Amino acid sequence: MLRRLALTAVVSLAVLSAAAPGAAAASGPLTPPTPLPLPLPLLLPLPQGDDDTRTRLTVTVSDTGAPSAEGTFTLECxxxxxxxxxxxxxxxxLAELADAGADPFAPVPRGTMCTLQFGGPATARVTGTWxxxxxDAVFSRADGCEISRWNNLRPVLPGVR
Structure with a gap:
């Protein structure tokens, strides 16, 4: 039994040794492997602003009391x-807020204690990419927390009367 196992191992090793030079001869004796071509995008300069990371917002503002600040505006950075x-x-x-790690578009967390002051009927909706x-964020001036959120995003959102 041990002889049979040893003989099988020797024969297997001999077959593998004979096959390896044949495989190398097919590609040439000392020919280096052909390098794979680089994908074309790696050869091109990178764009300044990737569409997925560029800031593109639509800001719709109403009821501010300042007609010049109302309407729908686009903002690109x-x-x-x-x-x-x-x-x-x-x-x-927006760049300043991003550098600080802040998310000015996050809603006020549930359960937050807010002052019961009314900052007026102004509303805003901001949609897009940042x-x-x-x-898709909605802003109002319904209480102290919402007023603070609005003011934190000035001048993206306008001042109100």
């Missing part, structure tokens, strides 16, 4: 553009 009346300052504020994520 990197590069700055759109119909927002303070696009440059708004993009700067920091690579899609968002």
């Amino acid at each position: 990197d590069p700055v553009g759109g119909s927002h009346p303070a696009a440059g300052r708004a993009c700067d504020r 920091q690579g994520r899609h968002l």
Whole structure:
């Protein structure tokens, strides 16, 4: 039994040793393997603003008491553009909030104690892309927490009377 096992191992080793040079001879004696071509996007310069991470927002504001601040505006950052009346300052504020790790579009957490002050009937809705994520946020001035959220996002959201 031990002889049979040893003989099988020797024969297997001999077969494998004979097959390896044949495989190498098929590609040439000292020919290095052909390198794989690089994918084309790696050869191109990277774009300045990726569509998934660029800021592209639509801001709809109503009932502020300042007709010039009401309406629907677009805001784009990197590069700055759109119909927002303070696009440059708004993009700067969004960059500042991102650098601080803040999420100005997050709703007020449930159970938060807020002052019962009314900041007026102004409302805003912000939709689009910011920091690579899609968002749909609603703002009001219904209580102290909502007023604070609104003010934190100035000048993306306008001042109110």
